Amino acid sequence: MTAIAAEVGSEIPVLATMVTRETLVRYAGASGDFNPIHYSDFHATALGLPGVIGHGMLTMGLALRAVTDWVQDPARVRGAFVRFTRPIPVPDDAIGAELVITGTVTKIAAGIATVALDVxxxxxxxLGMATAEVDIS
Known part of the structure; x- marks a missing residue:
């Protein structure tokens, strides 16, 4: 592996991505998570949600994609932590909901960089307290 140039304060490239109802259907099929709040406005609003919401684990995965795009290898990710703080309402239209992911290196120790993510x-x-630990050596 080639070392990744990073220091405390380095920012990873911004990732902006769209989440559509089609994205949710594809994720449900891949993950097996067919909870109706991820595809049915009827069920989502019955539970007090604003409408269909994105899967939390999908959101976390997209946040980690910003990190793996930066280091060019998913195997470099040594760990991740997130707290799900707000649902992502996904409208039933052709546009969907935009997520913008940024990240900053907050610590480097023994070749492992800690990246604080803002989603x-x-x-x-x-996402709250979102971090990823990445091998940059």
Whole structure:
């Protein structure tokens, strides 16, 4: 593996991605998570949600994609942590919901960089305390 140039304060490239109802269907099929709040406005609103929401694990996976795009190898990720803080409402249209993921290296020790991730839908932060530990050696 080639070393990744990083230091505390380095920012990873911004990843902006769209989550559509089609994305949710594909993720449900891949993950086996067919909870109706991820495809049915009827069921989602019956539970007090604003409508269909994205899967939390999909959101986490997209956040980690920003990290793996940066290091060019998913095997470099040594660990990750997130707290799901807000659901992502996904409208039934051709556009969907935009997620914007940014990250900053907050610590480097023994060739492992800790990246603090900021994941937003509009102005709302949707993941709290999101971090990834990545082998940069």
């Amino acid at each position: 937003r839908h509009g102005s709302e932060k949707v």
